[in-house]
Amino acid sequence: MSAESPGPKGGFRSLFTNALRPKKSRQTLRKGSRSTTDLRLAACPSADEPPPMPNLAPLQMHREKYKQMHANVDTQLGERRDYTTMIHSLGLLDPVDSYGPTGELEDHREPGEGDIAKLPSRLWALIAWYLDPADAASLAIATIxxxxxLGPRYFLSLDASQNLHYKLDFLARLDQSLPHHLLCFPCGRYHRRIQEGQERMRPAHVINPLFNCANAFNALNPAPRHRITHGRMLPYSFVQLVMRAHRFGPRYGIPVEDMGRRWQRDGWSFSSRFHIHEGRLMMRVTSQAFAPADxxxxxxxxxxxxxxxxxxxxxxxxxxxxxxxxxxxxxxxGHIPRPRETGGLQGLEHKVKDRWKGSGFDPNALTTLCGFCRPMRRCPECPTEYLIEVKLSEDRGDSRPGVFRQAIVVTRWSDLGNGMSPQxxxxxxxxxxxxDYDAFAHYAKRGIASIFEAAFTADAxxxxxxxxxxxxxKKLGEKGNDWY
Structure with missing residues (x-):
């Protein structure tokens, strides 16, 4: 080809110029046409007609809708509250107001001493014969x-050794008349309170008498008490004080809120809390201890x-x-995760394996228990429930701040009764x-833990x-070796 021909010029520079020049096909695709819609222009809203702003987001509207529908629904029972019935029940339970002729008759009722005197003594003695000694003594002391x-013979019968249970039952009914005294069950009599209004629970090694009693240090006739944890006891006298204050008023005992305690011993941390439900005292004790793995x-x-x-x-x-x-x-x-060995080349080996698997090792991951140790346990012979957990808790005893370790947590809920008698x-x-107690028969519909926790939280x-x-x-007791 001659130099005057119009063909392309040769050379190294012209080769790169032609290679980097855009092709005509690419330029053709970039041209706009009427059939092609520019998505960027279509996505931009016009300045003349801005889109309307919704009042609430869809999720918020959904929440508000169901919040209004379930505003009167009890979160624990799932039942709809009827405020009209509640107001009427409060009015009917008011002891001051009287409704109808029934209240007027009760206010102006004549004393029944004359009617009692009309019946012969033999008939009253026959009625008392059908009663137990405690009820017979209560009948005899009702009126002069x-x-x-009836005479004093029913009171004298309470002093018999075989009637000690009836004597304590009879004396427990006099609590409302003796706010400054407390019933001593080993003695079978009332003692004057020496720390009235200032009673506080102390550790087992601290002498904490609530009244002066001759049997205070008698090992053969000890006062009733319950073991909470190692070194902590719950004397039955405190159960009496709490329940008396709940029934009759604050001057009869101490409030249930003052029973809660926090303490540490032997590497364990404890916290206790009490609650009264339907006239019975309930207790929750949470125990926690840090535990290494393996x-x-x-x-x-x-x-x-x-x-x-x-x-x-x-x-x-x-x-x-x-x-x-x-x-x-x-x-x-056994479910506490074992920390990795990082000595030598083991740390590098673990990193390579984690990268190969696509997952990393988290030493602070949540521990999942198995089907044997995860469920809540209920003792079939007493009103007690247990929950075993493994949690990641902060070790405040460590000198380094923000150190978290795995800990075993055992929570116990128990029903301690109405506080009338240790029997x-x-x-x-x-x-x-x-x-003779069947826990699954008494708490068939609702557990002790659910009742207790529902008193302190509004959510289910x-x-x-x-x-x-x-x-x-199987009741093996000390003979069984699985417990140790």
Whole structure:
């Protein structure tokens, strides 16, 4: 080809110029046409017609709709509240107002001494014969006329040793008349309160008398009490004070809020709280201890059991040896994640494996328990429930700030009864002195933990599977070796 021909010029520079020049096909695609819509221009709103702003977001509108629909629904029971019925019930329960002729008759009712005197003494004696000694003595002390008809023989019968239970039952009915005294069950009599209004719970090694009693240090006739944890006892006198204040007024005892305590001992942290539900005192004790991973069996025993009496450090009822409480605690300790070894090239090896799997190792990850130790346990012989957890808690005893460690947490809920007598059903069952209690029959619809926690939170608690603490119903006690 000659130099005058119009063909392309050769050379290294012209080669790169032609290679970097855009093609005509690309320029053709960039041209706009009427059939092609520019999405960027279509997405931009016009300045003349701005889109209307909604009042609420769709999710917020959904929440407001159902919030109005369920405003009168009880979060615990799922029932709709009827405020009209509540107002009428408050009015009917008012002792000051009287409605209709019934209230007028009660206000102007004549005393019944004359009607009592019309009946012969033999008839009253026959009526008292059908009653137990406590009820017969209560009938005789009701009025002076009945006392003259029945005489003092029913009071003298209470001093018999076989009628000690009836005597305590009769004396417990006099609580409302004696606000400055407290019934002593070992003595069977009332004592004057020496710390009236200032009664506080103390550790077991601290002498804390509430009244002067001759049997205060009598080991053969001890005062009734319940073991909360290692080194902490709950005397029955405090149960009396709390329930008396709840029934009759603050001058009869102490408020239930003053019973709660926090303390530490032997590496464990404890917190207790009390609540009154339907005339019964309920207790919750939370026990927590930091636990390292991969503990051998001997180290688990040292962590869980006291060397003094071989009871658990955490709060437990009298039936803790029978069943699966301690095996469940040991199983929960086995789920604590083991930290990785980083000596030598092991740290680099773990990093390579994590990158290959596409996941990292988190030493502070949540611990998931298995189907054996996760469910809540209920003792079938007493009103007690347990929940075992493994949580990540802050170790404030460490010199370094913000150090978190795995800890085992055992929470116990118990029903301690109405505080009338230590021979009561709940108190006797919790202390192992009665065997006629069926926890699944008494709490068939709602658990003790649900009742207790519902008193302090307005939201419903998540469901928790409750199983028996002793599903095989074996009562081996000290002879069994699974508990240790």
């Amino acid at each position: 006329t009945l006392y003259r008809r 503990l051998p069996a001997s180290a688990q025993r040292i962590l869980l059991f006291s060397r003094e009496d071989y009871w658990p450090y955490f709060s437990a009822c009298a039936h803790w040896r029978d069943g699966e409480l301690m095996p469940a605690c040991k199983c929960a300790l 009561g059903l709940e108190w006797g069952a919790v202390n192992g002195k009665r065997d 608690l998540p469901g928790q599977r409750v199983i028996s603490l002793n599903p095989k119903k």
